[in-house]
Every structure is written in C-alpha cells, then in structure tokens.
Amino acid sequence: MGSTGAATTVALAAGIAGSVQIALLGLLGQRVGELETAAFAFVLTAVAGIVILLVMRQSVAGLGSALREPAWLWLGGLAGVFVVTAIIVTGPRIGIVATSALLIAGQLVAATVIDRFGWFGVERVPIGWERVVGLGLLVAGALLTLRR
Template sequence: FLSGAVVLGIISVTVVKLQGISLDWKAPAPWLFVAGGMLGGFYVTLSTILTPRIGAAALMAFLVAGQLLAGMLIDRVGFLGVAVREISVGRVAGAVLLLAGALLVRLF
C-alpha cells in the first residue's frame, strides 16, 4: 500500500510540474475534498480490517448495499445537482433485497 502511495505521489508531482500548475499549499481545500479524502482513507482501512474477518464476498456485498443506500439518499435530496427522485416502494424493496442478499452472503 505504501509503495503504491509513493508511486502515485511521484506521478502527481511530475504531472503538476509538466503542466506548469502552481500549488498553493496554504489555500484551504474545499470541504468536499477533505471529506472525500477522509472517507477514502476510512474505506481503505475498514476494507483491510474487515476482509479477513467477514470474507471478501461479504465485504463486497455490504459495500454495494451501502453504495445503493447512499445513492438513494443522494437522489432523494438532489445532492450536487443530481435530479431529485422520490423514494418509491420498488426502490425500497430493491434495497431491502440487496441488504438481504448481503446478509445471506455473510451467513452462508
């Protein structure tokens, strides 16, 4: 993991230098970038911890279920300019079935 981060850092700095982009390290990052970085770190850490405990298939099933629920919430509130969509009985049923499937993958 660390070696990948180092390589990514080198590539990022190289691309920034080649494109002539100046980095203003003192400028505050928008809250969305900070939140995305923190959630990304949490995601990687949690995936690393949970994979040996619950298995890769169960982890993937729960991650997809979580993404579906987050997507439904984003659709409902229209976050970041997404078209607002109401939560229907069919969408809730689909989410419940996906969660049930994730539980079945975990239990069996």
C-alpha cells in the same frame, strides 16, 4: 465504443480491482499489521496519483486548486481512507464476498438518500417503490453473504 461503453468498462474494471484490493490488502494487513498496511496503501496511492498527474497534465498545479476549495469537499478523500482501512480489517474476518456485498449495499443505500435529497449539489432523484424493493433485496442479499 462510445463514452457510455467506455464508462461501463471502466466501472466494471474498478469493481474487479476492488475485489482484488480487498484480498491483497487483507493479506498484507495480516502480515504487517492493518494500520501499517493502510498507511502504506495511502502513500503508494499518493505517489501513483502524483505520477499520473505529472504524466497527464505535466503539472501538479491542480493540487493547489483543490486546496483552495472548501474543506468539506475534502471529505471525499477522507472517506477513501475509511473505506480502504475498513476493507483491510473486514476482508480477512468476513471474507471478500461479504465485505464487497456489504460495502456495495451501504454505498447504494447512501447513494439513494443522497439522490433523493439532492445533497452535495447532485440532481434530486425520486425514490419509487421499485427502488425501495431493490435496495431491500440488495441489503438482504448482502446480509446473507455473512452466512458460511
């Protein structure tokens, strides 16, 4: 399998893991509290990340390198805090499908704007009518998942 095939497989697996994450963290949040679950998830993620870093790189020196980068780049990590906390709160209230659909719709609309304007140093990608129609259908579909 080439690098595109491997990347596709990893992205698909991450999507599956995301749905499982919404279900499990939502349930844990109902049992022990939403904020407690979020904090637990972040601690567990940090420990797992450090273990992976130590196994793969035999060092945590890269953490110091990240600290020397501009602080605005750290917003990516804080965005993860928001996403995880949001799924813990919303999953049990609106369901796994609606939570996933709205998260993906929001992500793709924001990604389109980021691509269009080349924000954060990404290459500019024009927005054609096909993309606008696709996003409109995606958002409409996501909103339809709210109906039970």
